[in-house]
Every structure is written in structure tokens, then in C-alpha cells.
Amino acid sequence: MSIRLWPCIALSTALASPLATFPALAAAPQNSDTQQTIEFSANASQAAPNDLGVATLYAESNGKNAAALSKEINQRIGKALDLARGFASVKAQSGGVSTWPVYTKNGQGRIDSWRMRSEIRIESQDLGALSELIGKLQSDLALSGVAMQPSPETRRKIVDEATVSAIQAFDQRAALIAKTLGKRYRIVNMSIGDSGFHPPMKVRMQAAPAMMADSAYAPAPLEGGESELAVNISGRIELLD
Structure with missing residues (x-):
């Protein structure tokens, strides 16, 4: 009988050792499975002053000779750029240029003439100077539109301030959730x-041909207003006992 018992005892001892490790192996995934996390979002918005005015004006005409037409349009744009250089607080640059053929209407598909359009873009935080320049440029150019928006410096400043507010809002909401559930959090x-931001729609300002000579040098009224800048935060917190 004793001879038969020894193998059984040895077998029992051999089995006991690996079985004893099973709870330890299961411990890590068990903690991971019981981890409680919550995802949510918070945001903050802040008004930003539209302290930058941006205007687009253009010269457009048609003619039989493409080279002569190009020379005429380029001279008008060059004259406008020279005029803009006299306003130190205004930044000016040439914009898009396009030329396209105008076909005859008799169905033969022949090119009857050419049409060309060239733009100039001006911007400034000095709205008074910008308004005066727009008025003078309209003696020879047409005004496509004016938009008011926050300058890059103003936008960065307001976004930084809104970011701080959004982070505080996120943290406050996280604390509220954890407190309600009787937990701590990280x-x-x-x-x-x-x-x-969503700037106001461009304001289109056009004068009738008969009135152009009288109104060409009239300053364009500009009012900055405000744009809304928003910062959004989404994240996840872990609830702790």
C-alpha cells in the first residue's frame, strides 16, 4: 500500500505547483477588464474683433488684340499697385489673372475677341487708410468685395484664451462626473x-457707371464687428477607487 501511495503523492505535489500560479496569471487581465473609463467633450468660444480688412479689386476689359488687351490691363493694375505703395499701413499684392476667348454668335466657333481680368488684393488693420485707398482705386478698378476678419495676431491670442477656458471646462466636467460616481479620476x-472662425459675408459695393466719376474717391465705409472663435476638447478619463 505504501508503495502505491508515493506516486500519488508525487503527482499531487507536481500538480499543485502549476495550479498555484493560475490566480497570479489571471490577476493582470482582471484589473484591465475592470478599468472604468469615460469619454466626453467640452468646448469654449470667445469673440474676436475683426481688426483686419481685406479687399479685392479688379480690372476687366475685352479687345480684338490679345497683346494690346494684356498691356492695357497690366498698366491699370500696375498703376493701382503704385497708388497702394503710398499707403504705408496697407499691404497690397497682385491676385489672379485670367484671359479667355469670346466666340462669335453665328455658330461657326471663331474667336471674335478676347477678355481679360486681373485682380489686386489689399489688406490693413488701419481701416481708415484702407477705406481711403479703396475709394481712390475705384476710379479705375471695380470692387469685388470687402471682408472683415481677425488678424493672425488677434486670432492666436483669442484661441489661446479660449483653449485655457476649454481645458478648465473639461477638467471641471471630469471632476463632476467622478464626484457623482464617488470616484477619483485621472x-x-x-x-x-x-x-x-466664420467671418461675415463679403460686402459687395458697386456704383452705377453714371455715378462712378462722382463717387470714385468717396471712402468706403468699413465696420469691423466680431467673429466667434471656438476651441473643442475631446478626451477620456479613468475612474479610480
Whole structure:
């Protein structure tokens, strides 16, 4: 009988050792499975002054001779750029240029003439100077539109301020959630992004041909207003005992 017992005892001992490790091996995934996380978002918005005016004006004409037409349009744009250089606080640059053929209407598809359009873009935080320049440029150019928006410096400043507010809002909401559930918390991850701004629609200002000579040098009325800048935060917190 004793001879038969020894193998059984040895077998029992051999089995006991690996079985004893099973709870330890299961411990790590068990903690991972019981981890409690919550995802949510928060945002903050702030008004930004539209302290930058941007205007687009253009010269457009048609003619039988493409080279002569190009010379005429380029001279008008060059004259406009020279005039803009006299306003130190205004930044000016040439814009898009396009030329296209005008076909005859008799169905033969022949080119009857050419049409050309060239733009100039001006911008400034000095709205008084910008308004005066727009008025003078309209003696020879047509005004496509004026838009008011925050300058890059103003936008960065307001976005930074809104970011601080959004982070505080996220943290406050995280604390509220954890407190309601009787837990502590830690932030696992956070994603921050701004939604940009939505400037007012471009204001189109056109004068009738008969009135152009009288109104050409009249300053264009400009009012900055405000744009709304928003910062959005999405993230995840882990609830702790």
C-alpha cells in the first residue's frame, strides 16, 4: 500500500505547483477588464474683433488684340499697385489673372475677341487708410468685395484664451462626473482643436457707371464687428477607487 501511495503523492505535489500560479496569471487581465473609463467633450468660444480688412479689386476689359488687351490691363493694375505703395499701413499684392476667348454668335466657333481680368488684393488693420485707398482705386478698378476678419495676431491670442477656458471646462466636467460616481479620476488622453472662425459675408459695393466719376474717391465705409472663435476638447478619463 505504501508503495502505491508515493506516486500519488508525487503527482499531487507536481500538480499543485502549476495550479498555484493560475490566480497570479489571471490577476493582470482582471484589473484591465475592470478599468472604468469615460469619454466626453467640452468646448469654449470667445469673440474676436475683426481688426483686419481685406479687399479685392479688379480690372476687366475685352479687345480684338490679345497683346494690346494684356498691356492695357497690366498698366491699370500696375498703376493701382503704385497708388497702394503710398499707403504705408496697407499691404497690397497682385491676385489672379485670367484671359479667355469670346466666340462669335453665328455658330461657326471663331474667336471674335478676347477678355481679360486681373485682380489686386489689399489688406490693413488701419481701416481708415484702407477705406481711403479703396475709394481712390475705384476710379479705375471695380470692387469685388470687402471682408472683415481677425488678424493672425488677434486670432492666436483669442484661441489661446479660449483653449485655457476649454481645458478648465473639461477638467471641471471630469471632476463632476467622478464626484457623482464617488470616484477619483485621472486624464488618460485629450485632443484639442479649434473650429476656426466664420467671418461675415463679403460686402459687395458697386456704383452705377453714371455715378462712378462722382463717387470714385468717396471712402468706403468699413465696420469691423466680431467673429466667434471656438476651441473643442475631446478626451477620456479613468475612474479610480
